[in-house]
Amino acid sequence: MEYLKNRIIKDSTVKDNNIIMVDSFLNHQLDIKLLNKIGKEFYERFKDKNINKILTIEASGIAIAAITAQYFDVDVVFAKKTLSTNLDDNTYESKVNSYTKNETYTVRVAKKFINKQDKILIIDDFLANGKALEGLIDIIDQANAKVEGIGIVIEKGFQKGGDIIREKGLDLESLVIIDGVKDGSIIFRE
Amino acid sequence: MEYLKNRIIKDSTVKDNNIIMVDSFLNHQLDIKLLNKIGKEFYERFKDKNINKILTIEASGIAIAAITAQYFDVDVVFAKKTLSTNLDDNTYESKVNSYTKNETYTVRVAKKFINKQDKILIIDDFLANGKALEGLIDIIDQANAKVEGIGIVIEKGFQKGGDIIREKGLDLESLVIIDGVKDGSIIFRE
Numbered sequence: 001m002e003y004l005k006n007r008i009i010k011d012s013t014v015k016d017n018n019i020i021m022v023d024s025f026l027n028h029q030l031d032i033k034l035l036n037k038i039g040k041e042f043y044e045r046f047k048d049k050n051i052n053k054i055l056t057i058e059a060s061g062i063a064i065a066a067i068t069a070q071y072f073d074v075d076v077v078f079a080k081k082t083l084s085t086n087l088d089d090n091t092y093e094s095k096v097n098s099y100t101k102n103e104t105y106t107v108r109v110a111k112k113f114i115n116k117q118d119k120i121l122i123i124d125d126f127l128a129n130g131k132a133l134e135g136l137i138d139i140i141d142q143a144n145a146k147v148e149g150i151g152i153v154i155e156k157g158f159q160k161g162g163d164i165i166r167e168k169g170l171d172l173e174s175l176v177i178i179d180g181v182k183d184g185s186i187i188f189r190e
Numbered sequence: 191m192e193y194l195k196n197r198i199i200k201d202s203t204v205k206d207n208n209i210i211m212v213d214s215f216l217n218h219q220l221d222i223k224l225l226n227k228i229g230k231e232f233y234e235r236f237k238d239k240n241i242n243k244i245l246t247i248e249a250s251g252i253a254i255a256a257i258t259a260q261y262f263d264v265d266v267v268f269a270k271k272t273l274s275t276n277l278d279d280n281t282y283e284s285k286v287n288s289y290t291k292n293e294t295y296t297v298r299v300a301k302k303f304i305n306k307q308d309k310i311l312i313i314d315d316f317l318a319n320g321k322a323l324e325g326l327i328d329i330i331d332q333a334n335a336k337v338e339g340i341g342i343v344i345e346k347g348f349q350k351g352g353d354i355i356r357e358k359g360l361d362l363e364s365l366v367i368i369d370g371v372k373d374g375s376i377i378f379r380e
Contacts, residue, residue: 019275027276029303030266032259058249060276063266066253069222076220076253085209086217086250113219 001041001175004153005188007034014181026153027060027125035067038175042123042151043071045173049148051121053077055114055140057107057132064153065123072121077114079107079136088112092142094135107135111143118145127152127174130161137170154178157189191231191365194343195378197224204371216343217250217315225257228365232313232341233261235363239338241311243267245304245330247297247322254343255313262311267304269297269326278302282332284325297325304333317342317364320351327360344368347379 025031056065088110155174177189215221246255247269278300345364367379
């Protein structure tokens with residue numbers, strides 16, 4: 001997705017030669033026009049999959065999933081990372097190791113919101129080591145629902161998540177794949 | 191907002207005679223069509239305010255803010271509740287006591303995303319004791335920006351947050367105000 005690649009070149013920064021900061025448009029400040037282009041692109045890539053639900057994970061995935069859901073005309077469910085009195089007691093759970101936060105947490109989805117008939121599109125902003133994504137896939141598996149596709153905005157191709165997910169035979173589409181950072185510059189996969 | 195009130199009557203449940211569970215359409219599973227109606231309603235109420243940015247707080251506010259932002263044609267910034275390597279080091283911070291999670295946390299917004307020229311609409315799903323909202327207002331004050339309006343989907347009129355915010359002279363619009371729960375039924379303010 002050339003438009004997104006150009007936006008990353010223009011507005012991202014690299015921190016510690018590894019963390020790609022896209023906080024000015026994707027995961028802290030949100031450029032809603034860009035999210036609409038992203039949503040439309042995901043729709044083009046997965047429109048033949050009969051998606052009836054989008055699953056994402058709080059917090060950065062939510063806006064992308066919500067905007068994307070407009071093109072599919074489906075509901076979104078977002079997995080929760082913390083317990084709350086607002087969460088139903090009856091949940092699917094999966095443990096996740098976070099790379100960016102250096103901790104283990106539990107993701108939860110209320111059982112009533114994933115059924116075995118569901119054909120689910122997973123949406124998230126980043127794919128790095130794939131741990132969060134594996135947690136979401138695990139939850140969908142527990143519900144005997146189907147992962148019809150996975151739409152990622154930015155895949156870090158130099159971490160192993162993408163390979164792990166593709167080896168499972170899942171339909172993973174990353175709008176941009178970054179193969180590395182060299183001297184502060186981002187190297188995109190062609 | 192009659193449509194929303196009817197949806198709450200139809201699809202919410204009451205837990206512990208106090209917690210109003212709207213997780214099937216507003217803050218866990220998200221009915222995007224409903225969010226569009228909510229966004230359009232916020233636009234009608236605040237369209238004359240020259241809003242140039244929407245501020246919300248993770249996680250439940252994000253989808254509502256993102257969908258609403260389409261009507262105003264502005265960016266969204268969401269305040270973060272946890273530290274992450276993805277967060278800029280230079281942030282405005284405010285401490286918040288959470289009622290639903292029974293803990294104190296710090297909300298943060300990168301300083302570069304709020305400027306003193308900003309005319310900000312705050313959006314959130316619930317207003318109860320108003321602590322999260324006061325944190326967001328505090329951050330906007332620190333940036334010398336202006337709170338032009340506050341759009342809340344559901345205000346719990348039996349908690350004091352709404353009164354506290356209105357006493358500050360701020361333009362707070364709640365789409366639905368709930369005055370209490372009696373025998374498991376929700377009492378709406380007319």
